[in-house]
Amino acid sequence: MARRTKDEALATRHAILDAAELLFQQRGVSRTSLQDIAAAAQVTRGAIYWHFKDKADLFNAMMERATMPFEEAGFACGAGCPDDRDPITFLLERLARVLKLTVEHEPTRRVFEIATHKVEYVDELLAVRDRHLQNRNECLAEVEADLKRAMKLGLIGNKVPARAAALGLHALVDGLIQNWLLDNEAFDLVRVGRQVTQAYLAGLRGELVAA
Numbered sequence: 416m417a418r419r420t421k422d423e424a425l426a427t428r429h430a431i432l433d434a435a436e437l438l439f440q441q442r443g444v445s446r447t448s449l450q451d452i453a454a455a456a457q458v459t460r461g462a463i464y465w466h467f468k469d470k471a472d473l474f475n476a477m478m479e480r481a482t483m484p485f486e487e488a489g490f491a492c493g494a495g496c497p498d499d500r501d502p503i504t505f506l507l508e509r510l511a512r513v514l515k516l517t518v519e520h521e522p523t524r525r526v527f528e529i530a531t532h533k534v535e536y537v538d539e540l541l542a543v544r545d546r547h548l549q550n551r552n553e554c555l556a557e558v559e560a561d562l563k564r565a566m567k568l569g570l571i572g573n574k575v576p577a578r579a580a581a582l583g584l585h586a587l588v589d590g591l592i593q594n595w596l597l598d599n600e601a602f603d604l605v606r607v608g609r610q611v612t613q614a615y616l617a618g619l620r621g622e623l624v625a626a
Contacts, residue, residue: 428466430456432477440525444474444534444543471542474534478546481526502561503570503616507609510588514608517592518599528596555581562619571619580619587615 434455438447449470453460467473516523536544558581566573571580588608595604 424466427456427458427462431458431463431466431473432480435473435477436481436522436525436529439474439477439529439533442533444470444529444540449473471540474540474543475546478526478530481522501570502565502568506558506561506565507612507616510584510612511605511609513588514592514605517595518604524596527592531593532596551585555585558584571616572621575619584612584615587611 431452435447435452438451438455442451449460449463452473453463456463463473467476517527518524530547534540534543555578559577562571562577562580562584565571566577575583591604591608591611595602
C-alpha cells in the first residue's frame with residue numbers, strides 16, 4: 416500500500432508539472448495561477464502546495480525535469496574539455512548538441528520557449544531569475560575555460576579576452592535558438608547554427624593569423 420501511495424504521489428506531481436507546462440506555454444507564467452494549474456491537472460490547490468512551495472518552485476521543478484539544452488549538452492555541470500581533446504572541436508560538438516536537442520526533443524523545446532518568451536521576472540518569480548542567471552554563469556565559465564585553454568594551445572588569438580569571447584558565443588547561440596523558436600520554419604537551426612558558430616570561432620583563429 417505504501418508503494419502504491421508513493422507511486423500515486425509521483426503521478427500527481429507529474430500531472431501538475433504537465434499541466435503547468437501547457438498553461439505556461441499558452442498563457443505565459445505570470446498570467447497562469449496555481450488555481451488554473453490545479454484545475455487543468457484535476458487536483459486541489461492543496462495538492463500543489465504539498466508538492467511545491469510556490470509558483471517559482473513549481474516552475475524550477477518543471478525546468479529541472481525537462482533539462483535545458485545547455486545543461487543537457489554538458490554545460491553547467493562541470494563537464495569541461497578533457498585534456499586529450501582539442502577544446503575548439505569539443506566546444507563545437509557541445510554547441511551542436513545544444514541545437515540538436517532544441518530541435519528534436521519537444522519537452523526541452525517547450526520549456527526553453529517558456530523560459531525565454533513566456534516568463535516575466537515579477538516578485539513571485541525572482542527565484543526563477545536566480546536559477547536562470549546561475550545556469551548562464553556556469554555555462555559561461557565553462558566556455559571561458561575552454562577558450563582560455565585554446566588560447567594557451569595557440570588555436571585562437573588572445574586579443575579578445577576569453578570572457579568576452581565566451582559572452583559573444585553564448586549570445587550568438589542563445590539568440591539563434593530564441594529566433595528559431597519564434598518561427599521554426601525560417602531556417603534550419605542545426606545547419607545554420609553550425610555555420611555561424613564555426614564562423615565565429617574561425618574569426619578568433621583569423622585574429623591569430625592577422626597578428
